[in-house]
Amino acid sequence: MKHLLSVEDLGADGIEEVMRLTDSFVEVSGRAIPKVPTLRGRTVVSLFYEESTRTRLSFETAAKRLSADTMNFSIATSSVKKGESLRDTVQTIDAMGVDAIIVRHASAGVPWQVASWVDASVINAGDGWHEHPTQALLDCYTIRERVSSLAGLRIAIVGDVKHSRVARSDVLAFTALGADVTLVAPPTLLPPSLAGWPVEVSHDVDDVLPKADVVYLLRMQRERQTEALLPSLREYTARFGLTRERARLLADDALVMHPGPMNRGVEIAAEVADLPRSVITRQVANGVAVRMAVLFLLLGAGRR
C-alpha cells in the first residue's frame, strides 16, 4: 500500500492488519524510551491547511517514535501567503525527497490530487467533510481495547454528521468490522442524501441511548456551517446533548467517545466527558500507536 486516503483503501483485512501492528506499537509506546529505529533516515512532512491539535501532534509523535525526521509546514509563514499554488507547494516539498506527506485541507479530495502529483506516500489527515481515515482506525482500536470485537456492536453517532469527515470514515470502518451504526441528529445536521450509507437514522437520542454499546459524539462544526441549521445551541443541547441526565440512560458498560476538540456543555456535558465510561483520552493515546502502525505500513518493512 502506498497511500492512505480513505478507509476503503484498507477494507476489513487492512483495518485488522493495522490493529495488529498497533498492538506492537502500544508496547513500544509503553517503554521507558518509547523509540525504535524503524524509520531512521525517512522524512515525514505535515502539510496542514486547516487547524489541528491532536492529529498533527499525534502524527509528529508517531514519526519521531519511529526515528523518522519530521518537518512541519506552517501555512502562515510559507510562500502560500505569496500566492503559491497547492500543486507547486507540494511538488516543491516532494522535490526535497521526502517519504511521506500528511495532508489536511478544507476541500474534499485534495489528498487524492496531492497523491497524483508526488512520489511520496500521502496520508489523508482530514479533507473537508469527506474523510479522516486515521481517526477511524484509532476509534476502532479504542473500542477493541474495551470490547474484544466490533461485530454486532451497536454504535450511535450523534451530532453534526453533515459536516463530519470523522463520521464518514467511522461509518466505513465500524460497518466493515461488522458493527451496526445509527446516526442520530436533527434532519438539518444529516447529509442531504444517505443513499448507500449502511446505517440507520434516528432523530430521537433518548430512544437510541439505552440500546447503544458505544455513543460517539460529534462536535458542532460551526466553522463549516454556512446557514442557520439550528434554532440555538441551547436547543441542540436540550434535544441531543449527552447531558448528565441522559448519560444515565446508557447501559452500565456502554462507552462514550468523541474525536475532539470537545465543546463541553454543547454536545457533551463537562462531567460526562470525565466519567470512567468515557474513553476520549484513550482515543488520543491510541492515536499515536495507530499512526505509527500506518507509517510503518506505508514506509517501513511493511511497505508493499
Ligand code: NCD
Ligand atoms: C476532528 C477533525 O478535525 O476532523 N478532529 C480530529 O481530528 N480529532 C473533528 C472536528 O473537527 O470536530
